Amino acid sequence: MKSKTLSFQLSIFESLAELPKEDQELISLASQAKENAYAPYSHFKVGAAVLLENKQVVIGSNQENASYPSGLCAERVAVFQAGAKFPGVTILKIAIVASSEKTATREPAAPCGNCRQSIFEYENKQKKPIELLLMGGEGPIYKCLSIKDILPLAFKSDFLV
Numbered sequence: 001m002k003s004k005t006l007s008f009q010l011s012i013f014e015s016l017a018e019l020p021k022e023d024q025e026l027i028s029l030a031s032q033a034k035e036n037a038y039a040p041y042s043h044f045k046v047g048a049a050v051l052l053e054n055k056q057v058v059i060g061s062n063q064e065n066a067s068y069p070s071g072l073c074a075e076r077v078a079v080f081q082a083g084a085k086f087p088g089v090t091i092l093k094i095a096i097v098a099s100s101e102k103t104a105t106r107e108p109a110a111p112c113g114n115c116r117q118s119i120f121e122y123e124n125k126q127k128k129p130i131e132l133l134l135m136g137g138e139g140p141i142y143k144c145l146s147i148k149d150i151l152p153l154a155f156k157s158d159f160l161v
């Protein structure tokens, strides 16, 4: 039997001021996008901002539905929109900001499993890592250098050929 330990580097910033301007701006756009979340059921609002290599930013927010599974997370609204609007353009990073209207959330909310899988699809296709910036109510901010870091042993398209 062999065993392997998988680890990844998570950078933790105590405040926005510690981040480069570009990251601060992307987080600010994700935070603004969060305000357009439609979350009457969970009262949990999420905003995402995707920075593309062509400098365009595409945003998304979670959109819920009375038939719960018909809703969609902010991250997928954003990355699918990026794929539809700018096909083939490399995604550099995604900022995700989340907060609950019911409780104060300090810890950043990491993307759900479905969103990780969707973001991974683009990272695998473009063969360049997608950086993640995650923020809760007010901080700290988590930075991951690749979606692979938080989706080890991912299911990938190569398995289907």
Ligand code: THU
Pocket: 039, 042, 044, 045, 046, 061, 062, 063, 064, 071, 072, 073, 074, 075, 110, 111, 112, 115
């Ligand atoms: N949500 C997101 O937008 N992103 C995630 O990664 C996790 C959850 C949304 C879905 C739903 O509208 C609400 O948060 C509660 O699950």
